[in-house]
Structure formats: structure tokens, C-alpha cells
Amino acid sequence: MYFVGLKEKKGLGIDQELSDVLNELWKLDVNRMKPGKYYKVNLQGKAGFVAEGSNNARDSARAPLFSYVDEKKLKSMDTYAHFLNLLDNYEMSTGVTEHVTKEELQENHLFLDAMLKTEVMKCAHRFLVCKGLAQSDLAQFKSQLYDIWFKLYRRDKNGGEDSCGFEHVFVGETKYGKEIMGLHNWVQFYHQEKHNHVNYKGYKARNNKDTPDEDDHVLNLQFSWNGLVKPVGSCFIGVSPEFEVALFTIVFFLSDERVTKVTVKVDEYLLEIVVYRFGRSIGTSYPKMISSNNRDF
Structure with missing residues (x-):
């Protein structure tokens, strides 16, 4: 794919250049799981x-969000398999210093190595190199990815290095035991739901009007996690870990702002991609569904 310079934004403030590269990632995401076949959701x-x-929320969903996930399929793909190994590497609460063991450090590197072999991450790398934002040398690019996602930093000023981008976005954490932060990943959500740590409360419709579709790959939702309620959360559903890391990494590199919010059209979805910086690392990142199936475009 040949990447051109910044294109004119058109309609609804859509960033066309970013949409183009994200759609290329979407097409290359062969590890995206097919709804209805490899997983089923019950909205x-x-x-x-x-x-x-408040941690009081009406439960509008008596059953779990995920009624089925093909775990054999999930574990058969390298990036998912390595991703699953990372989910138990972190302390839930901020303010509790993280201690990374040699085994956990190796797991981080194996995950990055697996992602860098995918066409999704190769495409993201080419784009960022073309923009002069990433090192062309693969080892140096991997080092950049490590700093963005796995380098520990101090989220709670009263403690030690207690957080990192990967933990916040993909695993989730709590603030003072009173507030859920992050947890924007569908695999972790399913994993926590399976072990009765997460209780899905229902979907959050855009402007309280649209009803999402069970085949949608993006969902705004409400849930409780270990007794704490997240009034509104959002995540991709069914997409691969490499797609999410590539997407959020690109947006992170493209802006030096502390908070970046950009509107993109990816496949049939109109999304707002949100990325918060924490120094030279990701503080949080997530998609917000604006519309789907070409509604309101």
C-alpha cells in the first residue's frame, strides 16, 4: 500500500487518511473472529x-454478554495465545507497585514478536515509517512499542510504578478500590465474565436511540467488575490484539496532544478513537461507537 500525505477531511469531520490506513488494517486482520461462528454475544x-x-446499577442483562466463545480457535492463534498469558501479570489496584518477573518480561517480548509477524502490524509499521514517526529497523520499532505499551509508570503519585498502557487498556485496573479504569478488551471481558468477576449490565445506545447489532464489532456497554460499576465502557468485539495495538499505536504517534480524539470510518462503523498520553506511553485508548451500518453518514 502506498501512503500519501494528509488528505482533506470530509463529512462529519472524518479523518480520511487515517480511515484509509485503518481500513487497510481491517482488511489484513485475518485473525479477527467471525461473529456467530467463533463467538456469540447476547446484548x-x-x-x-x-x-x-455510585456502584448501584439496574441490571438489564440477566445472562452474560458472551454466550459462546470458541476457546480452541482463540488459543490456536499465536497473538491471542501470547495475549492470554499476559492477563494475570498485573496488580489490579493503582498505588500497588508492579514487580515484573523474568517470566513476565519474556511473555511481553513473545507477544510483541508474535504481533510483529502479522500483516496488520507490518502495515502499521510501514505507515509510521513513511510518516517519519517510527524507526525502520524492526528491533528499534519493537523497542518503541515496548515503551508505549509495557514501560511502567506511576499513575498514583503516592506509590511506585503501578501501571502501564497495556495493563490499563487491555487488562483493566481500579483506582483506590472505588473506580474501574480501562478494561477495553473483549477477550479480557470474556475471561473475567467466565470466572464470574464481570457482570454485564446492558448496552449503551448512541444518544439512547440506536440499538446495536449482535454482529457489530464495536460495543458501548455497562458492567460491574468485582463489585465496582463502570457506567459506560467501550471496546472492539472479535478483533485481534494486533489490530487494536496497531490502531492505537498509530493514533498515539500521529498526535503530541495529551488527549487525542479523532473520527474515522472503519468498515461500516463510524467511530471516535480516543487516546490519552501518559508521557511517552499510552495512558488509555478506546473506540467509541458513533454509528454503524451507514446510519447517519
Whole structure:
């Protein structure tokens, strides 16, 4: 793929150049799991309002969000298999210093190595090199990815190095045991739901109007995790780890702003991609569904 310079944004503030490269990643994401075949979701009811600071939420979903996931398929793909190994490497609460063992360090590197072999990450790398934002040498690019996603930093000023981009976005953490932060990944959500740590409360419709489709690859939702409620969360559903890492990495590199919010059209979805910087690392990143199936375009 040949990447051109910044294109004019058109319609609804859509960033066309970014949309183009993200659609290329979408096409290359052969590890994206097919809804209805490799997993099934049960959306059930629309989630209600939750007052700020409250952990009381009406449960509009008596059953779990995921009614089925083909775990054999999940574990058969390298990036997913290595991703799963990372989910138990972190302390849940901020303020508790993380201690990375040699085994955990190796798991981080194996995950990055597996991702860098995929066409999705190769495409992201080419784009960033073309933009002069990433090192062309693969080992140096891997080092950049490590710093963005796995380098520990201090999220709670009163403690030691207690967080990193990967933990916040893909694993989730809590603040003072009172607030859920992050947890924007569908595999972790399923994993926590399977072990009865997560309770899905219902979907959050755009402007309380649209009803999502069970085949949608992006969902705004409400849930509780170990007794704490997240009033509104959002995540991709069924996409591969390499797709998410590539997408958020590109947006991170493209902007020096502390908070970046950009509107893109990916496949049939109109999304707002949000990325917060924490120094030279990712603080958080997630997609927000604006519309799908060409509604309101």
C-alpha cells in the first residue's frame, strides 16, 4: 500500500487518511473472529443511568454478554495465545507497585514478536515509517512499542510504578478500590465474565436511540467488575490484539496532544478513537461507537 500525505477531511469531520490506513488494517486482520461462528454475544437490555460515584446499577442483562466463545480457535492463534498469558501479570489496584518477573518480561517480548509477524502490524509499521514517526529497523520499532505499551509508570503519585498502557487498556485496573479504569478488551471481558468477576449490565445506545447489532464489532456497554460499576465502557468485539495495538499505536504517534480524539470510518462503523498520553506511553485508548451500518453518514 502506498501512503500519501494528509488528505482533506470530509463529512462529519472524518479523518480520511487515517480511515484509509485503518481500513487497510481491517482488511489484513485475518485473525479477527467471525461473529456467530467463533463467538456469540447476547446484548439483552439497554443499560440505565448510574449516578457519578455510585456502584448501584439496574441490571438489564440477566445472562452474560458472551454466550459462546470458541476457546480452541482463540488459543490456536499465536497473538491471542501470547495475549492470554499476559492477563494475570498485573496488580489490579493503582498505588500497588508492579514487580515484573523474568517470566513476565519474556511473555511481553513473545507477544510483541508474535504481533510483529502479522500483516496488520507490518502495515502499521510501514505507515509510521513513511510518516517519519517510527524507526525502520524492526528491533528499534519493537523497542518503541515496548515503551508505549509495557514501560511502567506511576499513575498514583503516592506509590511506585503501578501501571502501564497495556495493563490499563487491555487488562483493566481500579483506582483506590472505588473506580474501574480501562478494561477495553473483549477477550479480557470474556475471561473475567467466565470466572464470574464481570457482570454485564446492558448496552449503551448512541444518544439512547440506536440499538446495536449482535454482529457489530464495536460495543458501548455497562458492567460491574468485582463489585465496582463502570457506567459506560467501550471496546472492539472479535478483533485481534494486533489490530487494536496497531490502531492505537498509530493514533498515539500521529498526535503530541495529551488527549487525542479523532473520527474515522472503519468498515461500516463510524467511530471516535480516543487516546490519552501518559508521557511517552499510552495512558488509555478506546473506540467509541458513533454509528454503524451507514446510519447517519
